[in-house]
Amino acid sequence: MRGSASDQKVINAAMAVLAAAPGLPSRADLAQELSDGVAAQRRGYYLPDEDERLRAGFHRYLAVRVSLWDAVQNLLPIVDRRARAKKLDFYRAYGIALCASAMLWRTGHALLDMAQGRDVVWKKLDEAEPRYGIERKTFTYMYAGLTSPKIMAKYRKSWRYYRRHTAQINAALSGDPFEGIVPLLQNEAGLAPPTIRESIYERLHFRGFSYRRRHISAARKTLFAVFEASGARIAELKQPFIKPSGSPKRVNDAVRAKVLDFCRPGDVFITRHDDALSNVFLPGFWPHGALFLGNAVQRAALGLPDIETARHHHGERIVFIESKKDGVLFRPIEDTLELDAFIIMRPNLSDNDLRAALSRAMSHVGKLYDFAFDFSSADRLACTELIYRSYHMAGDIRFKPEDIAGRTCLSAEALMNQAIGSGNFDVVAAYGINGDMWEDGSAAHAALAGSFSSEF
Secondary structure, rough: OOOHHHHHHHHHHHHHHHHHHHOOOOOOOOOOHHHHHHHHHHHHOOOOOHHHHHHHHHHHHHHHHHHHHHHHHHHHHHHHHHOOOHHHHHHHHHHHHHHHHHHHHHHHHHHHHHHOOOHHHHHHHOOEEHHHOOOOHHHHHHHHHHOOHEEEEEEEHHHHHHHHHHHHHHHOOOOOOOOOOOHHHHHHOOOOOOOHHHHHHHHHHHHHHHHHOOOOOOOOOOOOHHHHHHHOOOOOOOOOOOOOOOOOOOOOHHHHHHHHHHOOOOOOEEEEEEOOOOOOOOOOOOOOEEEEEHHHHHHHHHHOOHHHHEEEEHHHHEEEEEEEEEEEEEEEHHHHHHOOOEEEEEEOOHHHHHHHHHHHHHHHOOEOOOOOOOOOOOOOHHHHHHHHHHHHOOOOOOOOOEOOOEEOOOOOHHHHHHHHHHOEEEEEEEOOOOOEEEEEEEHHHHHHHHHOOOOO
């Protein structure tokens, strides 16, 4: 599988699906939310703690859905009819994409079941939630796609194709790193999609409710289709259109060149996308984090381990370590800084403490992404958890995770507040806060403080 960009896309998609599987809430996971919904429907409103649980579960589903949608998108060129001459590639990509679509379909219907006959639940899920970037009527758009008879027919078609070619698809997914997909796909295959009668009932229920809530903004639309045998469709996703499609990211090659000249190993980047596509449904203006490792010369000078595993794909262009949907990986600057704005924090540490912290960070390479954002376990890491586990207890640095809707975690903005407020990190540069402008020192500190609910 090594060598081609196409092969790497398939590997990345498989890793994203494997990481997403435990992050998607099942019917069993939603038992408490279902009980809350019954009680809310009876009284006519949600209590604050019930509200938080419901929104946290919905947010988690939406966050994972974005990653799975992106994985399927990357596989579509391989699954296109013109690519069928390469049967191994086709079957492998088809199996991964179908697994992703089925996971979304199953979990989406678990949420629909919770709202069936409960207008209070539906209205609550349709509320905007600025903390997570959830727009108004998101649930309605999702419901519309999941109850579409046309899409339901395509979903059944995709499974018919799978059942005719199960042996070939399973054989294509044998061996590392794909073998974990097969049991997931087999599990989804054992869960029958809704019958035609059930689909008609769901659609009628949707129409009855939407008739009472008909006014839908044309600017907010759902992109929904189910991956079918031709490979021309993808799983549903609400995409926020913040800027024109195809607009370039504001961080360009000149800015990246300045970063390479300016940064030191150990610098922490907190980043954002204007359109929030890759970080959608994460809380705050600043949702994501990454660690700058420096180039080969800088790493050697600090005494960091060599990065043998990364050379095949990127050579000496590796300068970051970052946890994204495809896991914790060493990354070139073009990968990490394909975005619109960032700030740079520099730790106040001795070389010995910095070396130990970055060595810890590097030891996590290869782990899957944690879509549950649960810092209580370390087998999967979210972006800020990588920074937290690398720097906590290095020198005087201490971080305190927070309890959010029953999960122990640390958002990027909370991490910044603690890091800068303690005096253990300095804001050394910022880009993109005040237009396409690079700022450093006190100007960067002031710009950052005014960009979110800062506490430093």
